Amino acid sequence: MSDKVREKVVYARYLVKSYDGFEAVKGVNMEVYRGNCLGLLGPNGAGKTSIVKMICGFSPVTSGKLEVFGENIMSRGRSIKGRIGVVPQEDNLDQELTVRQNLIVYASYFRMKKALALKRSDEILEFMDLTEKSREVVDNLSGGLKRRLTIGRALINNPELLILDEPTTGLDPYARHLVWQRLRKLKEAGTTILLTTHYLEEAEQLCDMLVVIYRGKVLEQGTPQELVDRHVGQEVLELGIASEHYDSLLNGCEEMVKGSQTLGDDVLLFTNHGRELSRLVSQKAAELGLTINYRRLRASNLEDVFLKLTGESLDEESSGNLQ
Numbered sequence: 001m002s003d004k005v006r007e008k009v010v011y012a013r014y015l016v017k018s019y020d021g022f023e024a025v026k027g028v029n030m031e032v033y034r035g036n037c038l039g040l041l042g043p044n045g046a047g048k049t050s051i052v053k054m055i056c057g058f059s060p061v062t063s064g065k066l067e068v069f070g071e072n073i074m075s076r077g078r079s080i081k082g083r084i085g086v087v088p089q090e091d092n093l094d095q096e097l098t099v100r101q102n103l104i105v106y107a108s109y110f111r112m113k114k115a116l117a118l119k120r121s122d123e124i125l126e127f128m129d130l131t132e133k134s135r136e137v138v139d140n141l142s143g144g145l146k147r148r149l150t151i152g153r154a155l156i157n158n159p160e161l162l163i164l165d166e167p168t169t170g171l172d173p174y175a176r177h178l179v180w181q182r183l184r185k186l187k188e189a190g191t192t193i194l195l196t197t198h199y200l201e202e203a204e205q206l207c208d209m210l211v212v213i214y215r216g217k218v219l220e221q222g223t224p225q226e227l228v229d230r231h232v233g234q235e236v237l238e239l240g241i242a243s244e245h246y247d248s249l250l251n252g253c254e255e256m257v258k259g260s261q262t263l264g265d266d267v268l269l270f271t272n273h274g275r276e277l278s279r280l281v282s283q284k285a286a287e288l289g290l291t292i293n294y295r296r297l298r299a300s301n302l303e304d305v306f307l308k309l310t311g312e313s314l315d316e317e318s319s320g321n322l323q
Ligand SMILES: Nc1ncnc2c1ncn2[C@@H]1O[C@H](COP(=O)(O)OP(=O)(O)OP(=O)(O)O)[C@@H](O)[C@H]1O
Pocket: 019, 022, 024, 042, 043, 044, 045, 046, 047, 048, 049, 050, 051
């Protein structure tokens, strides 16, 4: 790969963030390469926002090294800020202004000339599919439209690096897909993207690279496929069977099982040999006179990776220790 493709837009080493002695980020090493979309994946409270705020220059680094475009964010923050676009977790649009006015006012923070600000605003309105809403007051917009405007606003300075903190949290599936489409287009056009998310589908749909953050630390990093291959294999055999029978049921099949995880009354068996494992398990159950209450063979996904790594689900509703 050429040096240009591997250029590190963000480079963090032993990055720490403390709030009054509480370490929210505990020595994170990560890099974002130019043209890539990197996802910081982790549950609420993992430390994602704290990392992102340091990268944006909004929050001082407690210790460690943090470079953006090869420059120290603490000493060169001003020039770096002009090259990034930021979409915060909470929409902070001016509710009383119209959609178009929000863009124009934001352009003035970058000291953009009026004519250029108007031109950029129109381009963004079109790109984000907001032209018809340009005269609408923001307060009257749906959550999905507000989110699109917040993303559009972050594009006003044509940023090389776009940073989005949970870009689709709270959006319905339609609005979420529209945002994903636009982010894909930006990536195709060469924008480097760093986003935080706890949605696995979002991570799978958009990210070339993932950094799994858990309790302030990097648990794992790699492409979505690498993480799946490394930790869970291609398939998951879900079995509903009393936990005291696991050992006898799996006796002799150990080499086919990459790992297992209990989930409520079920056990998930991670494997690259799903059909064969399922057949052997049935055979064994019949021999031992055991009843399997539930059985499903399915493709593995990032949720399984997260579950295997932490014993917890990323899904908010079911989060908590499942062991
Ligand atoms: N300003 C602050 N002062 C004190 N503690 C904070 C502050 N900001 C964050 N924290 C704490 O740091 C930890 C990490 O929070 P952070 O917001 O970075 O996590 P997150 O992964 O982005 O989660 P979320 O998705 O909920 O924003 C949490 O325990 C949080 O309560």
